[in-house]
Amino acid sequence: MVVKDEHDRILITHEAASENGDDARQCLQHIKDLGLNVTAAFSDDSPSFTEAIKTVWPHARLQADHFHTVKNIWGHLKKALLSSRRKVKARGAEKNDAHLMAVAP
Numbered sequence: 793m794v795v796k797d798e799h800d801r802i803l804i805t806h807e808a809a810s811e812n813g814d815d816a817r818q819c820l821q822h823i824k825d826l827g828l829n830v831t832a833a834f835s836d837d838s839p840s841f842t843e844a845i846k847t848v849w850p851h852a853r854l855q856a857d858h859f860h861t862v863k864n865i866w867g868h869l870k871k872a873l874l875s876s877r878r879k880v881k882a883r884g885a886e887k888n889d890a891h892l893m894a895v896a897p
Contacts, residue, residue, distance in 0.1 A: 793841075795823060803828075813840035820848040836860040 793816065795804040804823060808815045824830075830849045834857040835841050842854055856864075 793819060795828070813844045816841050816844035817847055820844055824848050834858075 793804075793806045793808060794802060795806075796802050806819050808819060830845070830852045832853040832855065833845045833849070834855050835845065837856050837860065845852060845854060
């Protein structure tokens with residue numbers, strides 16, 4: 793986890809012991825106990841981390857971070873492109889097969 797201020801300066805970094813929400817919640821609670829008030833949080837949309845943020849700062853605005861959003865979009869675009877290419881290839885093969893059957897003796 794990385795905690796930054798509104799000027800994008802890194803305040804705290806912490807490697808959680810696991811993706812378990814309790815580990816993240818304990819770390820976030822410690823940060824809150826130090827006096828940090830979070831108004832917005834960016835996450836990779838991991839359910840355990842978003843729940844931990846909501847538990848510690850229930851009024852914080854949650855957003856998906858840019859890196860994971862773009863990665864997710866590219867993944868969907870790649871799947872759509874591959875699906876489209878398979879359909880075009882299948883239609884081309886069908887037309888070619890029909891043409892060959894028509895000219896076959």
